[in-house]
Amino acid sequence: MVKIERSFPAPASLEIEARKKSGGSYSEPDVVRQLKEDFHNKCYICEIKDLQDPEIEHLLPHKNGKYAERMFDWNNLFWACGHCNKVKNQAKYDEGIIDCCRQDPEELISFRLQGANVLVEAKNQDDARAVLTAALVQEVFHLRNTAMRDYKRTMRFQELNREMNILYDNLEEIKKNPESKIVMRKLKALLRKESGFAAFKRNYVRENAGRFPQLLQYIV
Numbered sequence: 001m002v003k004i005e006r007s008f009p010a011p012a013s014l015e016i017e018a019r020k021k022s023g024g025s026y027s028e029p030d031v032v033r034q035l036k037e038d039f040h041n042k043c044y045i046c047e048i049k050d051l052q053d054p055e056i057e058h059l060l061p062h063k064n065g066k067y068a069e070r071m072f073d074w075n076n077l078f079w080a081c082g083h084c085n086k087v088k089n090q091a092k093y094d095e096g097i098i099d100c101c102r103q104d105p106e107e108l109i110s111f112r113l114q115g116a117n118v119l120v121e122a123k124n125q126d127d128a129r130a131v132l133t134a135a136l137v138q139e140v141f142h143l144r145n146t147a148m149r150d151y152k153r154t155m156r157f158q159e160l161n162r163e164m165n166i167l168y169d170n171l172e173e174i175k176k177n178p179e180s181k182i183v184m185r186k187l188k189a190l191l192r193k194e195s196g197f198a199a200f201k202r203n204y205v206r207e208n209a210g211r212f213p214q215l216l217q218y219i220v
C-alpha cells in the first residue's frame with residue numbers, strides 16, 4: 001500500500017446519482033475512469049497491477065445503503081481487486097483502516113518479503129490504525145480458508161516474488177555496474193509508486209539504503 005494522490009473535483013456523476021431515490025450508481029464511467037487513473041490501475045491493498053476485474057471498494061462500508069452518504073462519497077471510493085475487496089469485507093476491518101489518500105502507509109508500515117513469508121507490520125505497535133491495516137495486507141497474502149482464496153493469495157504471492165526478483169537482479173546489476181544508466185532507469189521505474197508491489201520494493205531499498213545510497217532519490 002502506497003500513498004495515492006486522489007484527484008479533484010469528484011466525478012460529476014456521484015452527486016447526480018446520490019440524489020436518485022433508489023438505484024443510484026457509484027460506478028458510472030467517470031468514476032471508473034478517474035479511480036483507475038488515480039490508483040494507477042493497481043489494487044490499493046495487495047498492489048497487484050493491471051486489474052482484469054477491478055471493483056470499487058468502500059473504505060467505510062455502506063452496509064447495503066444503511067450509510068447511504070458513504071456510497072457516493074468520492075473520498076470513500078477505492079480501487080481494489082475482488083480478492084482484497086472480499087477479504088476486507090469482514091466486520092473487523094469496517095473502521096480503522098488507513099486512508100492511503102490522506103496518510104502515507106509507507107511511513108507507518110513495513111512491507112517485507114522474507115523467504116517464503118510476507119511480513120507486513122506496523123512500525124509502531126501502539127498505532128491501532130497501522131496495526132489493523134498491516135493485518136489486512138498480511139491477510140490477503142496468507143488467507144487459505146477456502147480453496148479459491150488459497151489459490152488467489154498464492155497467485156499474488158508468486159507475482160510479488162516475481163517482481164521482487166526483478167528488483168534483486170537489477171540491484172545486483174547496479175552493484176556490478178554503478179555507472180549503468182540503463183539499470184538506473186530500470187530501477188527508477190521499479191521503485192515508482194505506480195509500479196506493482198511498490199511498497200515492498202521501496203521498503204527493501206529503504207532498509208538496505210547503506211548499500212544503495214544512489215537509489216534513495218527514488219523512494220522519497
Ligand SMILES: [Zn+2]
Binds near residue numbers: 044048081082
Ligand atoms: Zn488486491
